[in-house]
Amino acid sequence: MAHSIANKGTVAIIGAGVIGRSWAATFVAGGYTVKISDPNPEAGKRVFEDLPNSIAEIPQTSFSAADIKALMKHVTVTPDTDEAVKGAVAVQENGPEDVGFKSKLFAQLEAVADADALLISSSSGITPDKIGAKMKNPGRVLIGHPFNPPHMLPLVEICGGPNVDPALIEKAVTFYRDLGKAPAVLTRAVPGFVANRLQCVLVMEAIRIVESGVVDIRTLDQIVLNSLGPRWASVGPLLAGHFGGGPGGLAGIVEHILNKLAAGMGIAPVSDATIKTLGKLVNEAYPPEDMPRLAKMRDERTEAILDFRAHQTV
């Protein structure tokens, strides 16, 4: 991430809650002037208390106290949405998860913002078509859904409405990538997008296991910390499964292990046709000739995670 001070233009942040403040830290540290709008009279106080700490926490950066003080001069807070939005290159909205609020706000943004400004919602649950329902051009709405807190976790899930212009998606990808984020484009909005769907199925099963008395809460967390966690932080679940499936790879582990286990857990099996397709797709995603390098990458990362934890003192 660039350590440059505010020379890329202005980003408007709507809403100075936890997510809005974390985004504000990300954008100002990434070289933007940040204008935050929030009707709460306490918003300014919270922003100026909170942002210096958040900026200091951003991975792969090391701002001095003086740097941070200088950056904070490029942050303003106002109750006036129009004032924040006018002239901004991008708007990142973090208001209440309420369709009425968001659809009204985005019509206002469309009227006030520059014609080429990115209009992005952090919404985790409302689809772009609903957010844009009152706009002249609803296709301008994008979702840029972060993983909390945005100033620390790289993921931003991006999607648009049914008729979104691919060039607009590409512009958002570039915008976030330039900030050091890891944008992931979804071809369409689905409830929970991807990360929260995956979190949902795993946490719900974890709670059921605890509920059934097989292990307690701490033991469940320790189990993940010492197995799936380091693997999924190293290569993700599908490549991890591809490695774990022996000669059959991901398709093999689904056919021989997961489908059988799933049946006993009341989960519908993956069809034979999908297993076949999966075998093809996974070999395209991770070509056989690249697997030795990927295995080395996985093992180095896993070992680094275990080493860090073993020597951590906090």
Added chain:
Amino acid sequence: MAHSIANKGTVAIIGAGVIGRSWAATFVAGGYTVKISDPNPEAGKRVFEDLPNSIAEIPQTSFSAADIKALMKHVTVTPDTDEAVKGAVAVQENGPEDVGFKSKLFAQLEAVADADALLISSSSGITPDKIGAKMKNPGRVLIGHPFNPPHMLPLVEICGGPNVDPALIEKAVTFYRDLGKAPAVLTRAVPGFVANRLQCVLVMEAIRIVESGVVDIRTLDQIVLNSLGPRWASVGPLLAGHFGGGPGGLAGIVEHILNKLAAGMGIAPVSDATIKTLGKLVNEAYPPEDMPRLAKMRDERTEAILDFRAHQTV
């Protein structure tokens, strides 16, 4: 993990497949003499080719080539199960996942092994009562289910049959902990134990998302790598959810977010009674006064993971 050379007695390994060889590396590096039994005439060749590399990969150790050469003198391979097992302090079985094979083998182990030897199966799918069905004392059977590969990942899921002696479980916990492993005791065997159940629900959902065309395989893995993976490698899914749930903690995130998302995904909700219990249990597992330290631990770990990946060259 100790760098001492074979002075803790003998561990017998049944089966020189991928898991058996990985366990053999773990035990010999942890100070045991290792006797591996396998009827395959190629077994010895594979063991002596494979183990030096595996020993070198064990996290938090740094054996020199000379150390490894010395360790390998404490590894023998034989086709004779009785010869491997006699006088061993523990037997780690890694044969075929076949009830007939395992139940016959464990009756043999009972007849040949020392009366106080640990008799442990690496089985991922057969319950201890079935494995012990032909023994005089079926209560001696333990599951010590590793996460692949055992020489790298710390987790060992431990459980016994319905009437297992808690002291025997404790003995197995001490045995694995002394090797630098992270044993997790399950109060009873459930299909897939814990880690594979969690893996199953997440990977099955991941495949469904890919099947539906929302993201491709690489994007799905990248999403986890940049969000859930680092979190779950830092604090586990339930503590991560407890942090992510705002003032309501884990109970709040289940009630307000996951239960609603789950409903749309065809997953049964967590009951109000369980949500209430959960709120109590999670505050016992992670006391409010310890949360600031845990948050710091989480963030330091997350940052270390992202930093390592950013600077990794492989």
